[in-house]
Amino acid sequence: MKHNPGKSALHLCFLLLSFLTLQAEDFTYTLNVDQPAPYVKEPVILTLDLNQTNHDVVMLFNFDIRQSEDYTFQRLDIKETESYHDLKIHYVYLIYPLKSGDINITFDLTKKVTTDESLAYSFSGDRDNVKTLVTKNTPIDLPPLQLRVKPLPEGTLLVGDFALNYGIKKHQAKAYEPLPFQVTIKGKGYPPLLERVLPKEGNFTRFTEKPIVKSVATTGGTQSTVTYPMALSHSQSFTLPPIRLIAFDPQSEKSYTLDIPSQQFNIEQVESRHLVDTVDSPDIAKEDWSWLRTLSGYIVAFFAGYMTALSWRWTKKKREKEAHPLVQKIRNCKDEKALLQVLIAADNSEFTSSIEKLEDSLYGNGKISLNQVKQDVLEKII
Template structure:
């Protein structure tokens, strides 16, 4: 019997690994429009080590990805690795050579050119059109303008996906108003996205073109999975650019519109140490988002300010809303909440305007004073008056005494019953209220009347204030607070 070598048996089935040193650098496009990104892929066949790339021709790398594959052809294995870098040049560049280590040897890619072209705006008559339009081309700082991005496609066009870029405006605050109605405009189907833009500084500005990526499903899609995994080819089209002039507001103002201001308190008479809640509101048409927080700077007052709240939206076709801010103010004596003022450029009067609230006087009832101990002085002489002696007959006196005692007993019984019926519910003491407090705000309001009672209470008030208004996270121990109240015998 012929014995075959094990090596000869396995040899036909062994895959021989051949690694070929082959490197390249290729872009996904050699020409792009300004504002588009380009992907550069470094590829190598063999055991490759790619360089770390952080910028290409002076432009920061925006993203990177890696991939590898193994192919077997005629029993030979070939390993191919690649690394792709994305970046966004804004002018023509030369992509330099890259050094890649393959199987211990260093190989270099060939340099190549990337051409960056200025976008060409789509025009009426094209299959797809994107347009930028403004309802006004000159503004004041803080004033708003409506910016519309209009996309049009011919009624005969086939489109599977549309992606519109957002306006890029570094010197404007932008509010998205949403999509407008779709309508027929001659041979086009027209749709729009609308924005409000608010000028933040003066000058002449250019709003750059908007990009629309039009996706159409590629022919030859999978008949079974095509509806789920669609292969879309995208075509980029561009809008026109547009210019806008922004004029400065006088006197360093930053707010433009028509506003009213008012202030209110929850009570005008309080006990010492009890907080009064003061609210200021500014309402009207204009850039309410730019209203700054108000401050109350009075050295004799303890003031806690809430973060402002803002309600905003379109009011009769114009942007506006209401700014509101609440304060808790504590004092040991009578005080006056000062007038609060607010300045803006009045859009109707075309001039600067300052509006203000009236000062508010708050009466503070002093803390209760301990009862004075009044000692009787035995040396004081009482006034003496003559006493009239009345003699009663012995038989009548017991009868009179019985009548008086009966009447007195009846009065006491009726009075006791009345008091029991009218007795109010016992109010929770401060320690029970502290136990039931669920939020830092509730706890702060409970402790404010006891400010300056002890260093511990003042410290806890400070922690609560920081938790509420400075986004800190001090742990508040209710048991510690109650122990302090027991120590103070409150």
């Protein structure tokens, strides 16, 4: 077998990058990524384990990944095992690199040391008047973790394993009547959010709304369903050109396309007798503006239908929110720790800021209103 020393050295480098176990003062930490050389927008799972080694003190930690334009991230899980003076914490993050080349994932870690007496004193007040925990805080300079990000094939719009469905209710309409058109992209990968779905070609009128996004992030990646509600209209028959979206699957390392074939729309013309006056020399004040009233009527009808749909969706969303199983669980939480456990178990990225506030209140110096945190969380449900 032919030996390639360069390739072996590179493989060893990736292993070192993806798994770092280091000794710090009073604790050890292990950083691990499952993909040291991902493609742009390919999911990367990062884990951090913190293990207390100095058992003479009470130790707490605050940890997070730093914000960067080079990547996006969200915390998926945090598990804490706390025995007497022996703290162990396991963090799990989902990261999406946003550009190719070498990028550095950087961190913020603070070690907090206190005593049993100070900890007992901080909880000696009543539930609504917890006393401030006194800690000695030390910022820890963790070395950045480097990813070697591979570029995507030219023209790639979506990254992951997706399928596309589209719906067109009708292909015939009157002049200027809106033709509803809906596109849904569903699958696993970087959330399939596009600046536009409809092609620039074609002189028909386009009506678009913000996409409806449903995403759930897990250690296997992000499962998304994104729906694009639209409508088309024109005064005469027209053709919607074919739509082709280029996607790339990092698992198979192959490109594929999501296609919508060309669509023909037949528009019923307004009869000429409604547009042309039969009088040879009409009075200027009596010009026929019926076409404008017709157009205005269609526009008003379209927006009336649009507002009705919005009202129905708002009412439906309100009913769903009240019926959501998390609502009652959150309302039943009597303290910060109970609420923290419910939010972590929910595994919803929308709760990240609330989780951090609760952690800071329980393990740091933060002060919060439990009712306000509950209200913030309830507003984010559905």
